[in-house]
Amino acid sequence: MFSKAFAVFQKDFHSEIRTRYAINSLAMFIIVAISVILFAVGQEKISEALTGGLFWVVIFFTAMSGLARAFVSEEERGTSLTLQLTASPSIVFSGKLIFNVILVFCMNTVIALLYAALFESFIIQNFLLFFLSFVFGNIGLAISSTIIAAIIAKAGAKGTLYPVLSFPILLPLILSSVQLTLFALDGTTIEQAKFELAIVVSYDVVMLTVSYLLFDFIWKD
């Protein structure tokens, strides 16, 4: 099971390496988004709370610009039928999920590094809490955007529909992750923030289960 899923991931990875479409567009999108925020802020000194919120604004829109590729590219190249013949739905979903998790981790690490370098008030007091919320938030983001990407790919309208469909699903995750980022910037202890951490972890588990249950219906025509 895992080796087959890994094979699907490898296929995606190789085609990504060949074109470098997702990596290039995501990198450029991050630079554009952050520079727009920096121009808007100007000489203003912005508070910690605002930085934590803006951090997740950039993460959300970057994810929306790049993560739909996993399934949309299959439909565009007309290869989804071949993939349906060669692998069972759960294996395809696992492979795509691994690809998107890795993509989200790379992209968010770059965003976090740029934020730490460019925003004065983005100073993490509690690094362990930030790391935990970062890891679980990224996994949740990857799971939800992968399953919505599968819906979008089958729905035909690819561009604008993706953020519209993803936002209500991601809203609980974004709200608690913004809160957790603020806690990490404030230096709140993990003990005080464990309620939000539990929310994020249970969100990951619930979305993963639902995605595996429902992916069969999306994938089979």
Next chain:
Amino acid sequence: MPWKIILFLLLSFVSIAGIAFPIVENPQTWYEFPNIPGLEENAKIIFFHVPTAWLSLIAFLMSTVFSFRYLKRKDLDDDAKAYSSAQLGMIFCILATVTGSVWAKFAWGAFWSWDPRQTSIFALLLIYGALFALRSSIESEEKRATLSAVYSLIAFVTVPFFIFIMPRIMKGLHPGSADDTNAGPVVNFNMNSSMLLIFFLSLIGFTILYFWMWKVSYKSIIYQDKLNKNLIRG
């Protein structure tokens, strides 16, 4: 047929009672409502606002139930039911948002203040909007039914999270929320029996109204589909 007349009388009674019955300090007769501190005359919205908010949730629940049924049985009638329930839910959701924010202008001083309930009804509006955007983008009937059923099931499992997250992130202003010291849990002990009676009559009346509207709406969709199929066959 007689139940429609009874429903009409019930809703007329609720509307008249909810608007016209006076609010006094010490209710003596059955048609006087008690004064709830912090709400006063504004309390009367409970007869119209709460049923619409309640129905926007019930409609979402019914839509999810029939989406699930569609995925199990692949019967397009179930999709028609889920879709028409979502349409009605959107109407009630907009009504609840508008009545709520007009009330909030008088009670809290602003139309919108991201109270937990306001945020959750906003999330519900977003879910409904996304569902309709998704449906309008797909041509094929089966595909549209399957994808929107899957989406509404995914959206449904995120709902419990809002219940847990909201009170932690924002302070509740809404009457009946956990940290509301002013009006307190309105439904439990601040209303007298006649106010409670009219409140529940209103809930029952609006719920029957919803099921009636729903039946008319999904039947019209199902008959329309049948007619179209007959036309195509010639």
